[in-house]
Amino acid sequence: MAENVPANALPASLLEAVGLTKRFGALLANDHVSLAIRAGETHALLGENGAGKSTLVKMMCGLLQPDSGELLYDGAPIVFPDPATSRARGVGVVFQHFALFDALTVVENVALGLAGHEPLATLAARIEDCVHRYGLSVEPYRRVGELSVGERQRVEIVRCLLGNPRVLILDEPTSVLTPDESESLFRTVDLLTGEGRAVLFISHKLDEVRRLCHRATVLRGGKFIAEVDPKTETASSLARLMVGAEVPRTPRSVTHALGEPRLLVNKLNVAGDGSRGSALHDIHLEIRAGEIVGIAGVAGNGQTTLFEALSGEKPVVDQEAIIIDKVAAGGLGPTERRALKAGFVPEERLGHAAAPDMRLSDNVLLTTHGDGEIVRLGIIRRSALLARFQEIVKRFDVRFGGKDPKARRLSGGNLQKFVIGREVLREPVLIVVDQPTWGVDAAAAAFIRTTLRQKAAEGCAVLVISQDLDELLEFTDRIAVMSEGRLTAPVPVAETSREAIGLAMGGAQAAGEGTHAA
Amino acid sequence: MPLRLERQENVSGLRLALAPLLALVFTLIVGAIMFVVLGHDPIRAFGIYFVGPLLDPYTLQELVVKAGPLLMIGTGLAFCYRANRWNIGAEGQYVAGAVVGSWLALVTHGTDAGPWVLPAMLVMGALGGALWGLIPAFLRVRFGSSEILTSLMLVYVAQLGLDYLVRGPWKDPDGFNFPQSVTFDANAVMPLLMDEGRLHGGIILALVAVVVATFVLGRTLVGYSIEIGGSAPRAAAFAGFDERRVTYGVFAVSGALAGLAGIIEVAGPIGNLQPSISPGYGFTAIIAAMLGRLHPVGIVVASLVLALTYIGGEAAQISMRLPFDVTRVFQGTLLIAILAADVMVRYRVRRVEGTSHA
Numbered sequence: 001m002a003e004n005v006p007a008n009a010l011p012a013s014l015l016e017a018v019g020l021t022k023r024f025g026a027l028l029a030n031d032h033v034s035l036a037i038r039a040g041e042t043h044a045l046l047g048e049n050g051a052g053k054s055t056l057v058k059m060m061c062g063l064l065q066p067d068s069g070e071l072l073y074d075g076a077p078i079v080f081p082d083p084a085t086s087r088a089r090g091v092g093v094v095f096q097h098f099a100l101f102d103a104l105t106v107v108e109n110v111a112l113g114l115a116g117h118e119p120l121a122t123l124a125a126r127i128e129d130c131v132h133r134y135g136l137s138v139e140p141y142r143r144v145g146e147l148s149v150g151e152r153q154r155v156e157i158v159r160c161l162l163g164n165p166r167v168l169i170l171d172e173p174t175s176v177l178t179p180d181e182s183e184s185l186f187r188t189v190d191l192l193t194g195e196g197r198a199v200l201f202i203s204h205k206l207d208e209v210r211r212l213c214h215r216a217t218v219l220r221g222g223k224f225i226a227e228v229d230p231k232t233e234t235a236s237s238l239a240r241l242m243v244g245a246e247v248p249r250t251p252r253s254v255t256h257a258l259g260e261p262r263l264l265v266n267k268l269n270v271a272g273d274g275s276r277g278s279a280l281h282d283i284h285l286e287i288r289a290g291e292i293v294g295i296a297g298v299a300g301n302g303q304t305t306l307f308e309a310l311s312g313e314k315p316v317v318d319q320e321a322i323i324i325d326k327v328a329a330g331g332l333g334p335t336e337r338r339a340l341k342a343g344f345v346p347e348e349r350l351g352h353a354a355a356p357d358m359r360l361s362d363n364v365l366l367t368t369h370g371d372g373e374i375v376r377l378g379i380i381r382r383s384a385l386l387a388r389f390q391e392i393v394k395r396f397d398v399r400f401g402g403k404d405p406k407a408r409r410l411s412g413g414n415l416q417k418f419v420i421g422r423e424v425l426r427e428p429v430l431i432v433v434d435q436p437t438w439g440v441d442a443a444a445a446a447f448i449r450t451t452l453r454q455k456a457a458e459g460c461a462v463l464v465i466s467q468d469l470d471e472l473l474e475f476t477d478r479i480a481v482m483s484e485g486r487l488t489a490p491v492p493v494a495e496t497s498r499e500a501i502g503l504a505m506g507g508a509q510a511a512g513e514g515t516h517a518a
Numbered sequence: 519m520p521l522r523l524e525r526q527e528n529v530s531g532l533r534l535a536l537a538p539l540l541a542l543v544f545t546l547i548v549g550a551i552m553f554v555v556l557g558h559d560p561i562r563a564f565g566i567y568f569v570g571p572l573l574d575p576y577t578l579q580e581l582v583v584k585a586g587p588l589l590m591i592g593t594g595l596a597f598c599y600r601a602n603r604w605n606i607g608a609e610g611q612y613v614a615g616a617v618v619g620s621w622l623a624l625v626t627h628g629t630d631a632g633p634w635v636l637p638a639m640l641v642m643g644a645l646g647g648a649l650w651g652l653i654p655a656f657l658r659v660r661f662g663s664s665e666i667l668t669s670l671m672l673v674y675v676a677q678l679g680l681d682y683l684v685r686g687p688w689k690d691p692d693g694f695n696f697p698q699s700v701t702f703d704a705n706a707v708m709p710l711l712m713d714e715g716r717l718h719g720g721i722i723l724a725l726v727a728v729v730v731a732t733f734v735l736g737r738t739l740v741g742y743s744i745e746i747g748g749s750a751p752r753a754a755a756f757a758g759f760d761e762r763r764v765t766y767g768v769f770a771v772s773g774a775l776a777g778l779a780g781i782i783e784v785a786g787p788i789g790n791l792q793p794s795i796s797p798g799y800g801f802t803a804i805i806a807a808m809l810g811r812l813h814p815v816g817i818v819v820a821s822l823v824l825a826l827t828y829i830g831g832e833a834a835q836i837s838m839r840l841p842f843d844v845t846r847v848f849q850g851t852l853l854i855a856i857l858a859a860d861v862m863v864r865y866r867v868r869r870v871e872g873t874s875h876a
Binding site: 311313333334335336338344346348351352353354355356357358365367369370375378379380382 | 737738739740742745746749750752753754755756757758760
């Protein structure tokens with residue numbers, strides 16, 4: 001609809017940012033960025049990580065205050081001193097990280113976010129009404145701890161919608177969803193704009209943006225680059241705007257002979273700790289030198305437990321259940337497994353892969369202290385450490401402000417490049433990566449995939465756990481699907497399809513929900 | 519209207535370094551108010567308290583004698599606190615070290631056993647303190663109990679145990695029924711460093727501890743594992759550092775240093791075992807550790823400042839008839855001020871309208 005509207009008859013802008021500028025120390029996060037979100041439109045915000053999208057969103061909802069520039073609401077200047085004010089004025093935000101209490105039910109969680117005291121039964125009826133109207137499929141009396149990530153996101157959306165917002169901001173909403181769940185989210189978004197609401201849709205997935213959005217604003221390096229009509233653009237022309245150069249596509253599977261098995265997982269069982277989907281049941285997996293195996297699945301189906309069992313953080317009783325490069329490693333700790341030339345990259349960058357409040361150079365030590373080069377006889381060789389640090393920064397193009405900042409000050413994409421680079425330079429024979437490109441911009445993601453591809457070509461075995469099916473289809477050799485703590489046998493990518501895997505993910509999940517309901 | 523603390527992302531090193539100075543200034547202001555309320559001229563009181571001791575060679579020596587145990591214990595506590603393990607029981611570990619080390623002095627009393635007695639006492643004192651410190655570590659690792667509570671409660675156990683020993687089995691038979699042990703033999707006391715005054719070899723051991731701790735905390739993998747364990751436990755586990763081993767390790771080190779300080783004090787200025795062998799060194803050292811930013815060199819400076827409150831307190835008792843509790847008030851105010859200054863530097867207070875749960 002909107003693309004047919006002539007430029008001189010634009011729908012009224014509801015929320016408009018005019019020349020917003022925000023500086024953090026030496027970093028100019030937003031440099032005179034302007035953006036108008038119009039009634040009845042879905043507006044995409046595109047940009048690499050570190051392009052300033054989060055900063056812009058935070059200023060638009062009152063979490064941050066701009067250094068200069070102003071916000072217009074309904075055409076009149078407005079200041080949001082905090083998110084509560086913006087919410088009261090009709091700007092709702094669904095962030096990437098949910099703020100829900102696992103132990104409470106959906107309706108209790110929603111009640112906590114509302115001002116005033118509304119009886120739960122009335123509220124539940126309002127939730128049902130909202131759910132029905134927008135096809136959101138949320139059961140008010142289920143406990144949030146039992147819900148899948150997609151369902152939790154719908155709870156957040158419902159919570160937002162109950163405040164009857166005129167502007168809804170969705171921060172990378174599809175990154176945690178199965179293809180099916182994404183589709184139903186798009187239908188909801190279409191219904192919302194159909195009612196004259198405005199949606200700001202932040203995403204990395206260019207195909208989605210083209211399919212869903214009426215207008216797209218592209219940011220790069222904190223600057224406004226262009227406002228385009230995504231429907232007339234191609235995915236690669238959008239990517240070019242975001243990156244400022246041609247995005248390299250990961251070279252498709254280099255043909256080379258596979259070598260010895262580097263990782264053998266044999267009847268791996270891990271007891272759950274009570275929370276949803278954390279136990280592992282009878283996992284079998286073989287990865288040989290030179291291949292990349294992907295594990296697809298919706299978050300919370302045991303992937304984190306599998307990663308921790310492989311990295312040695314979670315104890316495994318059976319010594320033979322995990323064999324790394326022909327050595328039974330079940331009972332070994334992380335350092336001993338790294339000594340077998342295995343490298344691990346966890347999903348959570350801050351707090352797990354890196355210590356947020358320690359300097360980046362000190363974070364190099366996290367996985368390299370047992371290699372005998374940087375630490376000798378228990379003493380840290382600062383010069384060797386700094387040399388390795390600089391090598392990682394240089395070869396993996398890690399960008400940051402200052403000389404050696406704390407890890408928490410890096411953008412997601414740069415920290416991920418650092419964390420991957422830290423492992424790659426250890427020259428491992430096995431790399432296990434959980435969510436290699438989660439929240440990472442297109443250029444960095446391509447770089448990371450190419451790096452892993454290249455390691456495989458050099459004879460490294462690579463295991464990639466990811467919720468991004470497109471990514472797995474793009475650069476892995478075989479794909480297995482994880483659901484409810486079980487792993488299917490890996491299938492060569494050439495012999496499977498997006499639909500088949502999506503079905504396995506979704507089907508298994510539906511079966512799982514069946515058991516919950518019972 | 520509710521207030522909310524918000525973490526500030528960009529805190530400069532300068533502001534962090536200034537926080538202890540701010541705390542000192544605040545403490546002095548509170549002290550001035552206290553003196554006025556007590557009916558004293560604050561200028562004169564500050565002169566007696568903080569300036570007088572610095573002008574006299576004897577009290578300068580005393581300052582170092584008092585700073586020695588503080589910086590030794592505080593250095594040990596830095597290991598614990600950096601690892602996010604809150605050992606509040608250094609006072610008990612100090613007593614335990616004093617008791618275990620003194621045992622050797624008492625059994626060799628009058629036997630002319632040789633020059634090995636004092637070194638052996640020091641080793642035993644350190645072991646005694648370490649073992650006492652390992653109890654809360656074990657309780658935490660095994661049962662998950664709060665080390666803050668257990669280590670603190672063990673202080674009273676140790677103190678009452680000492681009380682029992684010097685009133686019972688270890689009482690000097692010729693001591694006119696005073697609750698104290700025999701005076702240690704010459705081979706069981708710390709050598710003095712100067713002909714006059716009480717400055718003894720303990721300060722050298724304390725400075726050795728500072729140098730070693732600076733190296734271990736700053737330059738070794740052990741120091742790194744402590745730091746990262748306190749800063750990001752999950753990343754530490756991922757790095758392969760065993761949280762339990764770190765817990766045992768930091769409690770053993772801080773217990774050993776506290777125990778060593780205890781036996782040095784008993785074998786040094788005191789000379790025998792008695793019910794009160796510490797003016798609260800174990801607790802004051804907590805303030806020294808915090809004021810010194812958990813860095814051994816900073817703790818040296820902080821220990822001297824706190825030692826000054828002890829010496830000044832003694833001077834004020836004599837010339838102004840102020841109770842020793844004034845010193846406690848100073849020390850307590852300083853701790854609260856340093857903790858508050860830390861929060862004020864790292865966070866900022868914001869008013870919020872309404873309540874928000876998002």
